[in-house]
Amino acid sequence: MTLFDVYPLNNITITKASGSYVWDDKGTKYLDMYGGHAVISIGHTHPHWVKRIEDQLEQIAFYSNSIIIPLQQQLAQKLGEISGKEDFHLFLCNSGAEANENALKLASFHNGKKKVIAFSKAFHGRTSLAVAVTDNPKIVAPVNQTENVIFLPFNNEAALEQCFADQGNEISSVIIEGIQGVGGINIASDRFLQKIRSLCNHYNAVYIADSVQCGYGRSGLFFSHDHAGVPADIYTMAKGMGNGFPVGGIIIAPHLKAFHGMLGTTFGGNHLACAAALAVLEVIEQENLLTNAEQTGNYLLSKLSEIEGIENVRGRGLMIGFDVPEDLKDLRKNLLNKHKIFTGEAKPNVIRLLPSLTLTMGQADEFLKALQAEIAFLKQVPAAV
Numbered sequence: 031m032t033l034f035d036v037y038p039l040n041n042i043t044i045t046k047a048s049g050s051y052v053w054d055d056k057g058t059k060y061l062d063m064y065g066g067h068a069v070i071s072i073g074h075t076h077p078h079w080v081k082r083i084e085d086q087l088e089q090i091a092f093y094s095n096s097i098i099i100p101l102q103q104q105l106a107q108k109l110g111e112i113s114g115k116e117d118f119h120l121f122l123c124n125s126g127a128e129a130n131e132n133a134l135k136l137a138s139f140h141n142g143k144k145k146v147i148a149f150s151k152a153f154h155g156r157t158s159l160a161v162a163v164t165d166n167p168k169i170v171a172p173v174n175q176t177e178n179v180i181f182l183p184f185n186n187e188a189a190l191e192q193c194f195a196d197q198g199n200e201i202s203s204v205i206i207e208g209i210q211g212v213g214g215i216n217i218a219s220d221r222f223l224q225k226i227r228s229l230c231n232h233y234n235a236v237y238i239a240d241s242v243q244c245g246y247g248r249s250g251l252f253f254s255h256d257h258a259g260v261p262a263d264i265y266t267m268a269k270g271m272g273n274g275f276p277v278g279g280i281i282i283a284p285h286l287k288a289f290h291g292m293l294g295t296t297f298g299g300n301h302l303a304c305a306a307a308l309a310v311l312e313v314i315e316q317e318n319l320l321t322n323a324e325q326t327g328n329y330l331l332s333k334l335s336e337i338e339g340i341e342n343v344r345g346r347g348l349m350i351g352f353d354v355p356e357d358l359k360d361l362r363k364n365l366l367n368k369h370k371i372f373t374g375e376a377k378p379n380v381i382r383l384l385p386s387l388t389l390t391m392g393q394a395d396e397f398l399k400a401l402q403a404e405i406a407f408l409k410q411v412p413a414a415v
């Protein structure tokens with residue numbers, strides 16, 4: 031049997047990782063400014079995380095959601111404290127798509143309505159409804175297509191208002207990333223999120239804050255949507271939540287009520303996943319990682335803005351993007367192959383930085399130095415004829 035060939039792969043095999051570095055099978059060290067796609071929040075193989083998972087593994091790894099799992103309650107408690115959403119409720123699942131799927135479904139159960147507003151360049155996952163609210167026709171199979179999704183331009187208050195005025199009675203929820211990741215690091219403006227909040231209040235719709243990539247402290251606040259100063263009704267989470275252990279979840283405002291059987295999953299909230307997620311929150315707290323994300327992020331943003339050649343430096347905390355003009359089109363590839371630095375991309379020409387929230391100023395400098403050297407190199411090389 032061979033693998034189903036869906037991923038365009040770099041020819042690199044990573045065999046070891048620690049903090050913000052990974053090593054390949056030949057012993058070559060790489061700086062990880064990509065965080066394994068925004069997943070590594072507290073640093074690769076953080077010792078506290080490893081120990082908590084190992085200790086849990088020796089006790090019990092899994093039992094189904096038919097029994098009491100105190101670790102789930104501990105996780106809910108800690109998440110409430112750190113996120114400041116103490117009166118919310120937690121439902122645990124396994125991935126970002128599943129979190130969004132459950133959020134959209136819960137919203138519809140709550141208000142009995144069918145339509146969802148999503149935005150241009152949104153990415154919310156690859157399962158049925160999550161992919162239907164994703165603005166990329168290439169990954170939406172015919173079976174996922176639905177007339178229940180309305181796409182509106184991102185950050186366009188007038189279009190949003192008009193849509194609610196026309197169809198408010200049918201709109202169940204609005205789903206939005208606080209900072210679009212796959213779409214190229216586009217920040218939802220505070221005013222736009224405030225407008226979503228007030229329209230959802232007025233029309234009895236549910237505001238869903240997709241925090242799968244921009245959440246868990248990456249923006250310098252626990253949820254990037256918090257920058258707008260208004261609460262969402264549901265926050266969806268995954269990626270950084272387990273630091274690489276697959277775990278996702280949604281937190282739900284108190285006015286949304288549960289009934290038995292409403293949502294469910296076999297693996298979600300298992301003992302091992304909870305131990306990993308608790309370890310992440312403990313390290314975020316102990317090592318003050320929200321502050322580090324903000325400070326190191328601000329440093330990177332200001333230094334990047336001074337670099338000539340790259341354009342439109344943007345982001346918040348350690349979620350940063352910039353445009354790469356045509357003459358530097360090999361920049362990302364060369365950062366990886368020559369300078370041994372992983373970065374993320376967003377098509378067609380954006381480099382995304384999504385490093386561990388433990389990134390130090392020294393590591394930020396290491397990246398900046400390599401970036402400047404490579405830009406200088408590429409600008410000297412005459413374009414191939």
Ligand SMILES: Cc1ncc(COP(=O)(O)O)c(C=O)c1O
Nearest residue numbers: 125126127153154155211242243
């Ligand atoms: C904003 C956002 N939502 C949802 C998802 C889907 O998460 P997963 O791949 O864990 O299903 C992603 C993944 O990149 C994402 O960036």
